[in-house]
Structures are given as structure tokens and as C-alpha cells.
Amino acid sequence: MSTSRTPGHRDVVPITDESIRLGQFLKLAGxxxxxxxxxxxxxxxxxxxxxxxxxxxxxxxxxxDLVTVDLPAGEFRAIVS
Known part of the structure; x- marks a missing residue:
């Protein structure tokens, strides 16, 4: 994961369409x-x-929607916006 954010932090990630596939969102959110x-x-x-x-x-x-990735370094979260 290429992010330097702190575990537990919740990012808000905007999308341009009505929906997005989870795989694409994981990349978009970093x-x-x-x-x-x-x-x-x-x-x-x-x-x-x-x-x-x-x-x-x-x-x-x-x-x-709230997406959470649970890694050994901590839990990383992103909200679809």
C-alpha cells in the first residue's frame, strides 16, 4: 500500500459516477x-x-459506503463520496 496515512484515519474519496467497483476504489483511495x-x-x-x-x-x-482494509500495520478506511 502506497499510503503514508495513519491507521484508523478515515479518508473521503470522491467518485465521478453513481457507483464504482471495489477493486477500482481500492486503487483510487490508495x-x-x-x-x-x-x-x-x-x-x-x-x-x-x-x-x-x-x-x-x-x-x-x-x-x-465505508471501505476498511485490515492490515498488520493497522486499519485503513476510506468513504466513497
Missing amino acids: LADSGAQARELLDDGLVFVNGEPEARRGRQLRRA
Whole structure:
């Protein structure tokens, strides 16, 4: 993950359309460096959407959805805006 943010911090990430796929959002929010890393995070069970575990890279997110990635370094969060 290419972010230098502090674990627990909640970023607000704007999108231009009505929805965005989870894999794309992970990259846009800086929670994954690539599609391959996004897939790995999902496969490892480290991604949650609105508090529920999520493994589908194509899951459609809408505004106000909260995406959490639970890493050894801490929990990183981003809100779809």
C-alpha cells in the first residue's frame, strides 16, 4: 500500500459516477497499489465494506459506503463520496 496515512484515519474519496467497483476504489483511495494487490487483499479476507467482509472485486460501491482494509500495520478506511 502506497499510503503514508495513519491507521484508523478515515479518508473521503470522491467518485465521478453513481457507483464504482471495489477493486477500482481500492486503487483510487490508495489502499492498493495495483489491481493484483487489490485482488490479494480481497483473497486474504482483509477488505470490509460497511463492516461486512467482502471478497468480490467487482462489488459496486455507492456514496457513503465505508471501505476498511485490515492490515498488520493497522486499519485503513476510506468513504466513497
